[in-house]
Amino acid sequence: MRNRQDLVMTVGQTEGDLRGDDDKVIQAGIEYLHRLGGGTLEVLPGVYNLRNAIYLRPNITLRGSGEETILRKVGSVVTALARDSDWFEYGVQVADTKGFVPAGGIMLRSKTGPGDWQFDVLRATVTAIEGNVIFLDRLTKENFWLEKDATAATIFPILTAENVDDVAVEDIVLDGNRDENEHINGNFAGGVFIQHCNRWSFRNVASRNYNGDGFSFQVCDDIQFLNCKAINNADLGFHPGSGSQRPVFQKCLSLGNSQGIFFCWSVSDGLAENCVLSENRMYGISIGHRDTDNIIRQCTIERNGQVGILFREEANEFRSGSRNKIENCIIRDNGIKEQGIGIDIKGKIRDIAIHNTRFENTEDKNQNIGIRIGGEAERIMLQGNTFENCPVQIKNLRSGKD
Structure with missing residues (x-):
């Protein structure tokens, strides 16, 4: 009898321990569990209209009923x-x-x-x-x-926290009601917006239609996403923010945002694996300022508006996104007609490995360049890659180098 058993509470609209259809009833359940040191709040099916953010607390699991539980932001003024x-x-x-x-x-x-x-x-x-x-x-x-x-x-995130560790969010839909809300930059809000938080896990969570970012986390370590979706958000689908270490994205979908995954400043030792980054208006993945030692593995990056994977140009070598690895991916049909690029490597970047990745340009003939290597890049390691219907497989802008 020395093992703690956490309380499980339910919130519902017509049944459950607590009843209601807005943010207050969900917040009340979280605060009750917080008083006990943590626990699980199960939100039963229904559309819950939010006039304020849901503030998560330590050691809380917030669990919905899959696609039948929708937390929806009301229109803003x-x-x-x-x-x-x-x-x-x-x-x-x-x-x-x-x-x-x-x-x-x-x-x-x-x-x-x-x-x-x-x-x-x-x-x-x-x-x-x-x-x-x-x-x-x-x-x-x-x-x-x-x-x-x-x-x-009346702008706020749907889920938020600051200086809160050890939280799980599962089986829930976050709807930002984009058409009725003002735009807000992802450094200030998002479908999910957390700061200085560690060891969070998101499983089967969809963040959609937010007039900003889908998921934004700033200076947060060990944030993990499994089977999550960022769909039709105005800005970034997934935004691992400045200083965030070891983010993990597995089996996630980022569709119809401005960018699929945006590695902000100094995001390191991250993993994107078996993800689909598709039909985002600009880039599938963007890597830049001191974003180092990340792995992009077995991802499909397709039909994004400009570039599949962009390595952003930074002011100097120290600030560049070096020592990153891309392996076993499919990169196809990115960019507008005859001008698209699969992977674009810019600036004074070092030690980028691209291995066993397939570059495809299908009937729309958008992605004419497989890999473009900027003139100041060094130690770009290419191995086992294949190119299908790419007029320019590798465009190397480095003087005197193949």
Whole structure:
């Protein structure tokens, strides 16, 4: 009798230990289990409409009922701030409070530059609304000033956490309701958005239709995905974010996003195996800034809009995505007509191995170049690769080299 047995609770719309059809009932179950040190929350079939993110806690398993359990984000609204808010306040004054509700999610943003990633951001929960003042559950922590186009919006991830370890998410669909939501960069939100979290596993989880990234995890180690799907998200399907070590993607599908898997900055010792990266608008896989020692194995990378696998050009050798290996993959029909490239290796990159990979250009004749090697690349090791109907099998831009 010395082994702990975790509690299993159920949430449902017409049955279960807790009943409801929104984020609050799911969050209530998570908090109850958290008080006990962890456990499993089973979410019974139904569409659960979320006005706020689900915040995961340590040692929690969140398990749905497969495709019959859908967590769906409600439509978003955005309003300008009506006065400056400084970094030490618990509320903001806005032009219009319509669409904001107590207990709902809120995101404050003010611009720090022209890019869609250049914002100061606060993710919070509305605690009260009085007139045109929205009160928050936490301090603003940044200055949200009118001169920086400060706004408040009902934008939030579907699943989120920060500094939370040892979580499992299984058998569930996350629907971002893309057509009714404003776009948000994946450094701030996503279907899944976690920061400084370790040892998470996702099994049979679909993240679809989010107006941003499908799965985004920043500075997170040992995040594993098995049989997961990122479908029709506005930006990145899977976004292993800066500093994340040992991510694993096995038997996953990334379809119809802007990029399939985007290795951000300093993502190392990762594995993508038996995955399909297909019909993404730009790249199947993108590798760049200090993304080293990753393996792409037995993946099918096909019909992506520009390049199958891109090694991004970085400022110098140290920042380049070196020491990566691609093996036993199928790379076909990437790019637009007669201009596509299977693998494009750019910059001062070193020690890239491409072994036993098949490059195919079928009837659409898009992927005319199998492998393009940039002029500053060194030690590119090619072995056992085959090329079918590729007018240019290997385009080597290095001076004096084959």
